[in-house]
Amino acid sequence: MAELSGLKTIEEVAKHYMFMHKMPEEELIRCLQLTIDGLKKIKLFHLRGFETVVKLTVSAIKTIDLPDDYLNFIAVAIPVDGEYWFLTSKGRMVFSQDALPLDTDDGEGVDIPDGYYSDYQSSGGINREGYYKIDEKNRRIVLNSLQSTSTEVFLLYYSTGINAAGTATYVPDRAREAVLAYIDFGYAMGEKDYRAASFLEDQYNKRVDELRYLEMPRLSELRDALYEVMNPLPQR
Amino acid sequence: MATKQNLIDEAYWKIKDARDGQAVHRDLVARYMGSGWNQILHDAFSKRTTFMDFYAKEYKAVIPALSTENQYELTLPVAIAQLPIKGEGVRRVQGTGTDFATGTLTGVKFVPLSEFDMRYKDDLDVGLANTSIIGYTVRYDSLWFDKNMTAALAAAGVNLLLVVPFDVYTSTELLPAPSGKEVDLINITVQLALAGEKQE
Numbered sequence: 001m002a003e004l005s006g007l008k009t010i011e012e013v014a015k016h017y018m019f020m021h022k023m024p025e026e027e028l029i030r031c032l033q034l035t036i037d038g039l040k041k042i043k044l045f046h047l048r049g050f051e052t053v054v055k056l057t058v059s060a061i062k063t064i065d066l067p068d069d070y071l072n073f074i075a076v077a078i079p080v081d082g083e084y085w086f087l088t089s090k091g092r093m094v095f096s097q098d099a100l101p102l103d104t105d106d107g108e109g110v111d112i113p114d115g116y117y118s119d120y121q122s123s124g125g126i127n128r129e130g131y132y133k134i135d136e137k138n139r140r141i142v143l144n145s146l147q148s149t150s151t152e153v154f155l156l157y158y159s160t161g162i163n164a165a166g167t168a169t170y171v172p173d174r175a176r177e178a179v180l181a182y183i184d185f186g187y188a189m190g191e192k193d194y195r196a197a198s199f200l201e202d203q204y205n206k207r208v209d210e211l212r213y214l215e216m217p218r219l220s221e222l223r224d225a226l227y228e229v230m231n232p233l234p235q236r
Numbered sequence: 237m238a239t240k241q242n243l244i245d246e247a248y249w250k251i252k253d254a255r256d257g258q259a260v261h262r263d264l265v266a267r268y269m270g271s272g273w274n275q276i277l278h279d280a281f282s283k284r285t286t287f288m289d290f291y292a293k294e295y296k297a298v299i300p301a302l303s304t305e306n307q308y309e310l311t312l313p314v315a316i317a318q319l320p321i322k323g324e325g326v327r328r329v330q331g332t333g334t335d336f337a338t339g340t341l342t343g344v345k346f347v348p349l350s351e352f353d354m355r356y357k358d359d360l361d362v363g364l365a366n367t368s369i370i371g372y373t374v375r376y377d378s379l380w381f382d383k384n385m386t387a388a389l390a391a392a393g394v395n396l397l398l399v400v401p402f403d404v405y406t407s408t409e410l411l412p413a414p415s416g417k418e419v420d421l422i423n424i425t426v427q428l429a430l431a432g433e434k435q436e
Contacts, residue, residue: 011366026348028369033362040361165367 007170010035010162016176017183030190031183035171036162038182042175043161044071046208048215052159055152058143060100062109064155066139074156076132076141084154087143090131095142111145174214178207238418241407244269247425260429270402272424273411277399278319280414291412292327293400297393300381308381308390315377317399323348323374328397331389344389346370346381354382 008016014031017023023031043050051074056064064076077084094107102109112131130146143153163169171179181204188197217225238246244266252259281288293314300310316325329346349357349371357363357371370389371382381390405411413421 011369026350028345028347029349029353029357029362029371032366032369033357033360036361036365160361162361162365164364169365 006173008173008176009168009170010039011168013039013171013176013179014183017180020180034183034186035179036169037186038179039169039171039175040071040161041182042178042208042211044158046178046211046215047172047175050158050161051156053154053156056155057152058146058150061097061102062143062146063135063140064143064153066136066141067155067157067159069159070139070157071160072158073134074158076143077154077156078129078147078150079154080129084156085129087130087132087153088127090133090144093131093133093142093144095133095135098138109144175211178204178211181207237410237412239408240402240405240411243411243413243418243421244407247422247429250422250426251429254426254430265425265429266403268428269421269425271428272421273402274317274319275424276414276417276421277317280417288324288399289327289397291399291414292397293404295396295398297332298396299393300379300385300390302390303380307383308385309378310394311378312398313396314398314400314404316374317401319399325399326372326374326379326396327399328395329372329379330395330397332392332395344368344370346372346394349373349382354380358383 010032014028014035017035018025018027018031052067052069054067058064075084075086077086079085090112093112094110097103097108104110127145130150131144133142133144135142141155146153161169181200185197185200185204188194188200244262247269248259248262248265251265277288277291295313298310298313300308303309312326319325326348331344331346345368347369351373354371354373367384370384372379379396402411
C-alpha cells in the first residue's frame with residue numbers, strides 16, 4: 001500500500017498549523033511567513049544535506065561573485081581525485097579592485113609565496129591549492145594562488161532554501177514538528193507574550209533536539225574519521 | 237425557521253400590545269429588526285466566525301475591474317452585514333474556474349487581508365515565494381485585490397459568499413436565524429421600538 005509523501009510544501013505545513021489551531025483564513029499569509037522563517041532557520045542550523053554547490057568561473061581579477069540566494073559560507077573548493085579540496089581563508093590578502101588592471105606593485109593579485117618546496121624542513125599551514133578571502137560587502141570572494149589550470153571553482157554555501165514563486169519549496173516531514181513549534185513561538189513573539197514565548201521556545205528547542213538526533217553522524221562516519229588519522233605504525 | 241415577514245409581523249404585534257394598541261409602522265419594525273439581526277450574528281459567532289458561513293449567500297461570477305490606480309477591485313453586488321470585525325461579512329472569495337472535485341485552480345486561493353498587510357506582504361519572503369495566494373481587503377462596499385490578481389482570473393470572475401444584512405432578504409424568504417435566536421431577535425426589536433417611549 002502506498003504511503004503518504006515524506007515531503008510537504010510550505011503551504012501545506014502552514015495549512016496544517018492553521019487547521020490544528022482552528023485559525024481564520026486571514027492568518028494564512030502570516031502563518032506562511034512564519035513557516036518560511038522557521039524552515040530557513042532549521043535548514044541553516046540543524047538539517048544536513050541542504051548545502052548548495054555551484055561551479056563558478058573565476059573572473060579576470062581572480063574573484064567569484066556570491067549568488068543572490070547566498071546566506072552563509074561553507075567553503076571554496078577545487079576537485080582533487082573526486083573529492084573537494086578546500087581552499088584556506090587568508091584574511092591578510094591584499095585586494096581592493098573592481099576591474100583590471102590589478103595593482104601588482106601593491107600586491108594585488110600577487111600569489112602568496114608559500115609552499116615553494118615540499119620537504120622535511122618545510123613548514124606546515126600552507127595550502128598549495130589556493131586561498132580565499134570573503135568580501136561580502138562587495139558580494140564576492142577573492143581568490144589567490146590558484147593552480148594555473150583552475151579556471152573554475154566550487155562554492156559550497158547555505159542558500160535561503162526558499163524557492164521563488166512558481167517552484168514549490170518542500171519541508172522534509174522529519175522537520176515538520178520543529179517548524180510547527182517555531183510557528184507557535186513566532187506567534188507568541190508577535191503578540192509580545194514573552195512568558196508564553198519563553199515556554200514555546202523551549203518546546204521548539206526540544207523538537208530541534210529530536211531533529212538533531214536524526215541528523216547525527218552515522219557510526220560509519222565516526223569510524224572512518226577515527227581511522228583516517230591512524231596508521232598501523234606503533235603510536236608514540 | 238420563519239419567513240422575514242412572519243418575524244416582522246410577530247414583532248409588530250408585540251410592540252402594539254406593549255403600547256396599548258398603538259401601532260408602529262412595519263417599515264420601522266423592519267429597521268429595528270435589521271439592527272438586531274447584525275447584533276445577533278455577531279454575538280452568536282464572535283468566538284468562531286467560521287460558523288457564520290452557513291448564514292452567507294452566494295453570488296456567482298462577479299467580475300473585478302482595473303481601477304485607475306491599476307488595482308483590481310469589484311463592487312459588491314449587495315451590501316454586506318456590517319459586523320464589528322471589519323470585512324467579516326465577506327465569508328469567501330473563490331475563482332470561478334475552481335473545480336472542487338478535480339482540484340483545478342484550487343492552487344489559487346483568496347484570503348482576506350488588512351490594508352496594512354496587503355501593502356507590506358509583497359516585500360516579505362512570503363510575497364516573493366508564493367504568488368498563488370491572492371489577498372483582498374474589504375472597503376465598505378467593494379473588494380480590492382492585491383497585485384497577485386491576474387487579468388485571466390479577473391476576466392473569469394469570482395464567486396462570493398456574503399453575509400447579507402436583514403433588508404437584503406425578501407419578505408417571503410426564510411430567515412436563517414441561529415438556533416434559539418429568533419426569540420432574541422423579536423425581543424431586541426421590541427426593546428428598540430420601545431426605547432424612545434416615555435416611562436410612567
